[in-house]
Structure formats: C-alpha cells, structure tokens
Amino acid sequence: MQQRIINPHDLAFQLFELHRTEDVLQYDRYADHSRETLEAALDLALKVAAEEFAPHARLVDEEEPTFENGRVEMRPEVKRALDVLRETGLMAAGQDYELGGMQLPAAVAQMCVGLLKGANVGTQGYAGLTIAAANLILAHGSEEQKERYARPMLAGRFFGTMCLTEPHAGSSLGDLKTRAEPAGDGSYRLKGNKIFISAGDHELSKNIVHMVLGRLPDAPAGVKGISLFLVPKFLVNDDGSLGERNDVALAGLIHKMGYRGTTSTMLNFGEKDGAIGYLVGEPHKGLAAMFHMMNEARIGVGLGAVMLGYTGYLHALDYARDRKQGRPIGEKDPNTGQVPLTRHADIRRMLLTQKAYVEGGLSLCLEGARLVDEKKFADSDAAKAEAAGLLDLLTPLIKSWPSQFCLEANSLAIQVHGGYGYTREYPVEQFYRDNRLNPIHEGTHGIQGMDLLGRKVMQADGQHYRALLKRIRRTIDEALAVPSLADNAVRLDRALAQLVQATDAINVVRVSGATERALANASLYLEAFGHTVVGWLWLRQAQVALTGIDNGGPQPEAFYRGKLRACDYFARYELPRVSSLAGLLAEVDTTALDMTESEF
C-alpha cells in the first residue's frame, strides 16, 4: 500500500514503545484487546485512509461544495468514502461495543481518526463532527435522546454538527443570542442565527442532528445562561422514521482558504415558527456540557494539525530523495551529474525540522490520549485525579503547539519543493492551506494562552503544573545519567528553569492583582511552555530509541538513530526559543499592552 500519511515505524514506536499503549489493556474496558487487535484496527484505518480518503483530497479542494437550489451539492467521492468508514465500523472506533463501537483505547481510536485526517481532512470532518455531537448526547442526553439520535449517528445514518458561533459574538460565547421558548410539550422553539457551522447541511446522511447553544427565556446573562439543545434537520418519529422538515434553513455557504471539503455554513434557526429542539442536560448548563467534551475535541484538533504536517513531511522527503538538483558545495565540475536534494545541508535542515515538529507533535497528542484513558480507568482515585489534572494542563498545548509548528512544517514542505511546492499540481500547498484553520477553530491561540496561563497553571493551587514539572525533571535526571543524552538533558533543564522563572515572575504580578498585565503575553507563554513540553517528549523518545538500539528493538536501527538526531535537533535548534521568550515573559513586558489605539 503506497501511502504518505505516516511512517509505520514511527506509528509503532510512538504507540507501543514510547507511550506503551499495551499497558492500558489491563483496564477491564479493553480486556478483549491485544496488540494484534489494536494493530488490525490501525491497519484498517490506514488502508481506508490511503485507498478511500486520500485519492479525492485534492478533488474536494478544487470542487468544493456548492449551494444549489437550497441544497449543498458536493463530489460523490465524499459519500462513498464515508460509506466505507461506516461499513468498516471505523466511524465509532472508540465507542462502546454496545453502541456499535470497537471500544479501542483512546490513543488508538484518536490515531485511527488522525490517519483519516492526514489523508483527507475535508471528508473526515463530516464523521468527526458526527462523533463529537453524538458524544455530547451520550454524556448529557436522556436515554430516549441517546436511542433516537446518538445511535443512528454512531451508525452513520444521521450526521451531526456543533452550533456555537453567532455572527456578532465569535469566541465570546456569553454573548450569544439564540433564544429557545418552551413549547409546552417538553420541546422548545429556537430562533437565532449561527455561523461557521461545519457540515451544517448536505445530502450525505438521512438526517443531521444539530447541537445548538441557546438561551432559555429566564436565562441569566453571559455564559451562565447558556443551554444546550438538540435540533434535528428532520424530526424523528417514535419508531425512528423521519418526520417533517424542521425549521432550520441554510442561509449560505462560507468559502474558506482551505479545509474546503468540509462545507462551512450559515444556518438560520426559526425563520418561520421556530425550530423544534430538545434540551440536553440541565437548563443553563450547556456551556459546561460542551466544555466537558473539549479535552478530547482539542486533542483531535492538535492531532489533525500533526497529521497534515506529517503527510507534508513525507511528501517533501520523497520529493527531496527523487529530485536531482545542483551539486555539493566544493564540487566545481559542472560535468558531474546533479545530486538529490537530500544532499544539500539546508534541505536536510528543513526535513529534520519537519520531522522534529511532526513526530514531536504526535508524541504530545498521544501523551494526551494516554491521559484520557488513565483519568477514566487508572487503578486509584489519586492516579485518576493526577491524570485528569495533567490532561487539563496539557490540553491547550496539545491544541495549539501542533497548530503552530506543524503548520510551519507545511511551509517548509513547500520550501523543499521550491517553485513546484507553490503550485496546485503538488499537494503540499493544500496541506498548508488546510492546516491554517487549526490555530483558529476550537479556540484560537489567544484563547489557549489565556486558558493555560490564566487558569490551568494555577488550577488546584498549581498542583497539576507541579506534577508536570516533576515528570519532566524525572526524565531530565534519568537522561543526565546517560552520556549520549546528558547534553540534551542539560539544555532541557535550562529551558525548564527559565520557564519556571517566567511563571514565578508572572505569578508575582498576578498575585498583586494586575491580572491584565500578568496575562498580556499569554500566547507567548503558551509557545514557550509548548516547546519545553515537546523538548521533554523528545528526550523521552531519545531514551526509548537508545533502548531500542541497545536491545535490538523492533524498528530498524537507522530509525532509532534518526530519533536521537531529532532529539539533538530539538534541544539545540528549538529549545533556545524558550530562552528568548522566557526572558521577556520574566520581565512581564507590557510594551504591546500599553500601545494605545492612536499609536498604530
């Protein structure tokens, strides 16, 4: 199977050597699984990704969905791919057996989705949103809602959406205005306008279940007055058959720079008598319900960013190996043949940077996925609590770091291709356009930075933060004892010390009450923190690779040596970024904050 989605050695290394996914099979939930069943699921996902998803990725970019006669029309390949996804059972890979799922560990389930995203992020979007919406119903809905809506969604007969954003409010969800009036029969009538609703309308499934944030008549202002409603495109009868069309109208499509395969819509709820909706969970607790699902959704975004970076890297690597151009420095004879691009130092640097970003980002996402399982199933409550805390802390990094640096990897993949990379005749420019969404949706960098510095670092009186530092220091201590890793450990130790110093300086300002000043550079703090954590994960990858070399591990020796080299690269080329950021963070610089509007 020809695929440029992932390096299979790296997939095996990360899941089974680094993150030891087999360990979670001790949990009762995964008792039926073995290394073999996990690998079978991954093989299947990779096969579907390579054979059903990747081939039409360019096509849905070139011929994006259109709005014709009130309907969304799109290429038929999308439906065919999603049909295969449903038929193979991959649609609900992480769900309970009882719900038609494969009950896979979180890391493997996320990875199955990640492979599809790397192959064709546009087509995967329809399935991804459906699962996200179904998960909301499963977590907060009534038994009847689960039966009537979530089951057909997991089976792929209904698709789903998340309807949060409104035109005037954007990320400020507390300002949303969609109103829900009780109809007297237990249902509600919704009126409001939503924007940027991915997969908001299409003909891919028999029905679409919208999960809509709105306000009840007695709702308090702000985020404390938001409730969650389930609003189907077609009403569903008691026997599961479809009834009338609900009062949800497609107002138009939004045309994006990339990610074009997933149609983005404006939806009007209640243009006539009000869209019929059903309350999910408690009144006024809608935002909490939504955020309850956020950790996993944000891991999904981070992993999507990684996989777009990853496929770009593999394309660039293949191109650089095949393409002959120029001569080595010092070769003066123009009669000698041209050499492959990989012979040039700058090309190697750009490839190694991509490798460090995408494999580092993958590590980070899988660390998060591992914590998802630990927090639910670990042996003790203390272990569960620690995992939950670490996951909370890491989530903004998992969402944002790959969105920033794997996008940069996509830019480098273009650069390796030279002029060809800038053309639509090669795929790397599309990965770059597609990936540019990831720093925006599911909370921008700015929002992730505020979440990390304004909430997570301080959460539980800084306990999660300290737990993470402890884990990082443990790795540093171990690595210091290994001569070939000691230098990198010293570099990570320096970065960590600078990050801690910056955190402490910021906390002094925060404690003084100057919150705005303390948080002014939260986005840069996010970046420095992310680089430190990925530096830690690279050191761990190097530890495991060294073990692999020493003990003749399952991957080729050159692969393990590449891991050591990438760890060197990250420590030497990337960790200095932490210093330069930590310096100004420790000064709690307010140059930007103090800029007045008239000075721009």
Place this chain on the structure above:
Amino acid sequence: MQQRIINPHDLAFQLFELHRTEDVLQYDRYADHSRETLEAALDLALKVAAEEFAPHARLVDEEEPTFENGRVEMRPEVKRALDVLRETGLMAAGQDYELGGMQLPAAVAQMCVGLLKGANVGTQGYAGLTIAAANLILAHGSEEQKERYARPMLAGRFFGTMCLTEPHAGSSLGDLKTRAEPAGDGSYRLKGNKIFISAGDHELSKNIVHMVLGRLPDAPAGVKGISLFLVPKFLVNDDGSLGERNDVALAGLIHKMGYRGTTSTMLNFGEKDGAIGYLVGEPHKGLAAMFHMMNEARIGVGLGAVMLGYTGYLHALDYARDRKQGRPIGEKDPNTGQVPLTRHADIRRMLLTQKAYVEGGLSLCLEGARLVDEKKFADSDAAKAEAAGLLDLLTPLIKSWPSQFCLEANSLAIQVHGGYGYTREYPVEQFYRDNRLNPIHEGTHGIQGMDLLGRKVMQADGQHYRALLKRIRRTIDEALAVPSLADNAVRLDRALAQLVQATDAINVVRVSGATERALANASLYLEAFGHTVVGWLWLRQAQVALTGIDNGGPQPEAFYRGKLRACDYFARYELPRVSSLAGLLAEVDTTALDMTESEF
C-alpha cells in the same frame, strides 16, 4: 480616497524623515525634481493603485487566467489597469526622461511599484516583468535592440518576460539545456523548454519579448556557458511593425496557491524549426548580465513582500477597531457591552508585531533603494564603492527578511480576524497566499543564505560587512546617549555582539577548509543577520521619531509615539531571536548536516 495600502504618515516619515530622499535630489540626474514632484508621483501611484488595481485583486484570484484555444484568457480589468498605468507614465517611473520615464529617485520609483503591488500583486506582475526585461536590454543590448524592443516595452506596447528556469534544473541554472544555434544571419535558433515563466503568454500587449537564457553550441558546461537571448513572440520588422509569429509555444499554465493574477506558464521554444532569437551582450556572459540586474529585482521582491504584509496589517487594524467582541479581563458583568478587539492585549500584540515587521521591512527596502542611487551618483568614487558594497551585502536580507516576516504578518492578520480571516469573503487570506511565493522566487531563502554567508560577508575581505557594523555601531553609540533609547541600544548592541561572535566562529571553520560545515546553517544566519539589521533600522526610526516629537515634526505626535513603541517591541520581543540563533551558529552546529538519508 479610501485605501488600505499604506499609512500616508509612514510613507512620508520613511521617505523624507528617515531616509532623507530629498538629499538625493542634489544629484544632477534628479535636478528637475523637488519634494513636490516626488510627492505628486507617489500620490498618482497611490491613486492608480487604490482605484484601478485594488478593486479587481480578488477577482483575478477567483477567476485566474485560463488556457483556451491556445490562448491565455483573463479578466478584462487587468488590461484596463495596465492601460491606465501606461497612460499615466507610471510604467517606467524610474527610467530616463529620454526613454519616456519620470527619472525618479530609486526609493520613490520602487515605492510607486510597491504601492501597486500592495494593491494587486497579480496585475502589477505584468508591468514589473516588462520593466525588468527592458532594463536587461538597456543595460546589455545593442542600440538597435534598445530601439526596437526596449522602447516599446517602456511605452507598454510590448510586454516582457524572464525565461530562466527549466523543468529539470530549477535553481541550478548551470544545468539548463536550451540550445541556440547560429542561423548564419546573425540571429539564432533556440530549442528548449522553460517552466514557471510568469506572464509568458497573454493578449495584454501587441507583443511579448522573452529574455531567454540558453547555450551556444561551443558553450562550456555550467554557469560559464550561459548566454542571454532576446526572443520575441512576434518578429519585429525594421519599421517596428510586427511580422510573423515566432516558434514559441505555450505548453500549458501552472496553477499556483496565490499570485494567481499573474499567469505562470510553460513555454516550448523551437517545437518546429527553432525560435528566432538575438544574442544580448557577450556570448557566455548571460548569467552575469542577468545577475547585474539582480539587486534591484531583489529589492522589488522584498518590497512586494512588505507591501502585502502592510495591506494585511491595515486591514487587520481596521477590523480590530470596528469589531466588538468580548470584554476586558476583570469585567465580570455580562450585561456590559462588548468592546472592540483592540481592547484585548493579545490583539494589540499581534497588531504591534505586524507593525514592527512591515514598517521595519519597508525601512530595510528603502535603505537598499537609497544605496542604489548612492552607488551610481554619490560624490566620490569611495562613497560609490561603499554604497555598492553595502548594497551587495544587504540584498539577500532585503529579499528574504520581508519574505519571511511580512508573510508572518499576513498570518497574524488572519488571526486578528479569527474565523472570518480564514474565509475568502475577507481579503487577508489572499495576501497570505500571495505572499507565500516571495520566499521562493528570485532565489529561495536557502540561496539567499548561501549568498550572504558564503559570498557577501567575505566579499572584499569582509570590508562591506565591517562597513555595515560600523554604521550600526554609530547608531548604537548615538542612542546610548539618549536616555529613552539607551535600553534598546543596549539590546541591539548585545544582538550585534552575538552575531559578530557567530560570524567569527563560522569563519574559523571556513578558513580551516570545512566549507560545507561552515555554511550548514546559512539560512538561520540569514535570519539572525536580518533581525539585527532591522533592529538597527528600528533604532534609527526611534531616533527620528524622537526628533519629530521634540521639534514638532510633520507627523502627528501619536504616530511618532507609535514608532517608539514599535522600536521597544522589536528590541524586547524580536531581538532575543538573534541570541537564540547566534548560540547555535557560534557552535557551528552540524546536527542537520550529519543526518543521513536513512535516518529520516
């Protein structure tokens, strides 16, 4: 005139306060000019840019040129805008009066082009290439070639192209294969294939003059065997009328991520009997002739990158001022109204970063343009030589720094817009796609890095490099004496010292003969050097702004204060990058160089 191309205060500040463009009016060539004539030319260019170029910038992106019945078809707005450009005399603004030009100083002439690029880089491309090709003929062609081809090009009746790249050779020009056989009548017959030929075919002008690199039959291999030929699309009779169609065929169009308005073509020369071409300059000296024009061409690329960043910044600023979203930190009452985006620290930071990049980049390009004039017209040979040397040294920075950081500014402009920025309903995503070309064409970052570190820094035994250091140190010394600038001067001094240390360390390795090792991180050296030079230019901007405040200069005080703030920003947020890069450069790190192919 509503325009979001440039801040007029900044344009006046940079040209007349910072770079003192009036000083060059002392040169005989500019004797007829005054501040008023320069401003009139700039006003005209800005008017044409805003009224004729900007309005169809999105249109030529959405409906890019197509290949129909052997012809290139495009939107009629392109021809209309170029007609206006010709009629206003702006086409040849920098050329001699005698050639129909305005004989403007280089900085003003470049700026006129820059304004057009900021408005619509795709449409400007046709004019830009024509002038570049005409300049080649003026510099190296025969009188007859100038009369028959260059004059109609400057008048906008013929357009031009630069045909360098071939599919198998890319940047490795020494490997190009196009052959030119003498026809016995003084002309040549060319056969070969060229790729990425911008504006290679169209119906915008009566004729297209291709400037083609090829090889004579007796040519030595490599770059020393390349000659330059003039190959018209239609032969030109002695009376200037058009004759037969030449044997140049459009093989196809290339579809790009951005910059779509300028069609990119594959051209086949000599599919039949050979394309009739004329030697320009000496045999085998074609590459030198081409490179002779490179400084100005590269300033043009750098300035184009700046102007795309600049228009993105102004769009983001307007959006952030208008768009209300969220509340200040600490405002807990959701019943208060939402505030403009500019109220948020992270938005201000992103706007200030854009300002620092685009205004810093503009400064850099205009520094280069000033040197272009000095090198030609300065009072003494020594001054001319120093200007020429500095220009050679700065050229790779002028080409690459804006291509990297003003592209980053475009990414931040998207981020300020949030989800809207990612849609094609707003213009910022197009600027980002358009600007992504600039790190590639006219020599990639990798090539610029090798040019800087491998050639320019060492040129004339390091004399140009030392001359630049001297100028930077002079500014630092002056600023150290001014209390409000001293801290920034100290920071620049530190960055400069680290750059010098890195340069010295690299030179030790180079002198030892390990050239490949010495140059392994040339691209990162380029980045560190560029940041240092832009830091210097920001300190100079701050000096001038301070004078403006003290003496009640021509710009509003808030504008000058913004310059001081942006200088603070650059010194505090950006110069630390130099440290982190200089560290690994000083170590002459070879992690990437040593990576073997099997380890990826």
